[in-house]
Amino acid sequence: MTAAPVRFGIIGTGFMAQVHAHAVRASGGVVTWVAGSSPARAEQAAGLLYAGRAAGSVEELVTAPDVDVVSICTPNHLHHPMAEAALVAGKHVVCEKPLALNPADAEHLAVTARDAGLVNAVPFVYRFYPTVREARERIGRGDAGELWMLHGSYLQDWLASPGATNWRVDPVRGGPSRAFADIGVHWCDLMEFVTGHRIVSVTAMTSRAHEARGESGESVATEDGAALLFRTDRGAGGSVLVSQVSPGRKNALSFSFDGTQATYRFDQEQPETLWVGGIEADLVVRRDPEHLTPAAGRHAVLPAGHPQGYQDCFNGFFADLTAAVRGEERDGLPTFADGLRAARVTAAVVASAATGTWVDLAE
Numbered sequence: 001m002t003a004a005p006v007r008f009g010i011i012g013t014g015f016m017a018q019v020h021a022h023a024v025r026a027s028g029g030v031v032t033w034v035a036g037s038s039p040a041r042a043e044q045a046a047g048l049l050y051a052g053r054a055a056g057s058v059e060e061l062v063t064a065p066d067v068d069v070v071s072i073c074t075p076n077h078l079h080h081p082m083a084e085a086a087l088v089a090g091k092h093v094v095c096e097k098p099l100a101l102n103p104a105d106a107e108h109l110a111v112t113a114r115d116a117g118l119v120n121a122v123p124f125v126y127r128f129y130p131t132v133r134e135a136r137e138r139i140g141r142g143d144a145g146e147l148w149m150l151h152g153s154y155l156q157d158w159l160a161s162p163g164a165t166n167w168r169v170d171p172v173r174g175g176p177s178r179a180f181a182d183i184g185v186h187w188c189d190l191m192e193f194v195t196g197h198r199i200v201s202v203t204a205m206t207s208r209a210h211e212a213r214g215e216s217g218e219s220v221a222t223e224d225g226a227a228l229l230f231r232t233d234r235g236a237g238g239s240v241l242v243s244q245v246s247p248g249r250k251n252a253l254s255f256s257f258d259g260t261q262a263t264y265r266f267d268q269e270q271p272e273t274l275w276v277g278g279i280e281a282d283l284v285v286r287r288d289p290e291h292l293t294p295a296a297g298r299h300a301v302l303p304a305g306h307p308q309g310y311q312d313c314f315n316g317f318f319a320d321l322t323a324a325v326r327g328e329e330r331d332g333l334p335t336f337a338d339g340l341r342a343a344r345v346t347a348a349v350v351a352s353a354a355t356g357t358w359v360d361l362a363e
């Protein structure tokens with residue numbers, strides 16, 4: 001007997017909402033409702049998001065009996081109140097990052113969801129590349145030796161022009177950190193997920209390419225980029241550079257995790273291969289379901305040579321989310337606890353950048 005499709009209500013009508021809607025369908029679910037910034041926006045977006053009905057309000061969507069999971073794809077400042085409303089209505093929730101604008105609100109959501117026994121997830125979706133899982137498996141079984149240097153960057157260019165602006169630039173709607181909270185947290189989540197190391201202290205410098213943005217030349221308070229040094233609980237050191245003003249870098253997330261016996265290098269824009277550096281010879285591991293370790297092969301849904309990408313990561317994330325809603329455990333589903341972790345790392349980055357000191361991280 002096939003299980004009834006899991007029913008999603010999506011709040012938001014932009015790029016992320018469209019990615020979520022495709023992933024819902026790919027994972028066998030249905031979008032029953034959509035809510036937008038106005039009933040008219042919801043009506044306009046309903047077709048694009050394959051939604052059965054457009055909600056007149058967020059309240060109508062979260063309380064609808066034919067919604068099992070609420071998916072939140074709104075500007076950041078709305079994440080906390082909307083996730084709270086969905087949890088209070090007894091719904092499972094997937095909430096875009098940052099889960100909240102500060103650690104206290106993120107913790108409140110993580111505790112509320114846990115206590116209510118509701119499935120909760122934050123799309124740290126780069127975890128769902130098969131080559132990323134392959135690195136995690138190989139590192140986990142000890143192939144790297146002692147990991148001691150963890151480094152990389154996450155560079156974009158969609159805010160390169162001084163004319164470019166967006167709600168993310170505004171600290172009221174986006175939060176006190178922009179580039180780090182938007183993309184730096186992906187890198188840190190991936191590093192901790194793949195290596196098993198946890199960041200224990202950070203020192204950060206944030207900077208801006210443009211002091212004013214948009215047609216009206218409004219002054220900017222959030223960072224265009226950040227440089228971070230960190231230490232981990234297992235004695236490794238590392239660094240990550242984050243920028244949204246690096247021309248030509250579209251979505252260039254890369255890491256190099258260097259051990260005493262092997263180095264693992266991944267590049268999000270070339271995700272079909274994992275580079276494994278060795279002292280005598282190097283290896284390029286292809287995303288080939290026939291030859292990956294089983295934990296990584298589970299996420300390889302196409303044969304080798306038929307590239308998988310960003311949307312496939314979301315599809316895999318929603319497949320595991322759906323399994324969790326059905327009561328099955330799936331390794332590696334990022335939860336509100338991971339969203340809380342990201343909020344704490346972000347707060348430490350903001351504090352360090354303001355004071356110029358090392359900041360310890362609370363667990």
Ligand code: SOE
Pocket residue numbers: 156182183186251
């Ligand atoms: C914009 O910087 C953005 O859409 C992020 O918000 C996402 O988290 C990232 O995956 C791609 O870039």
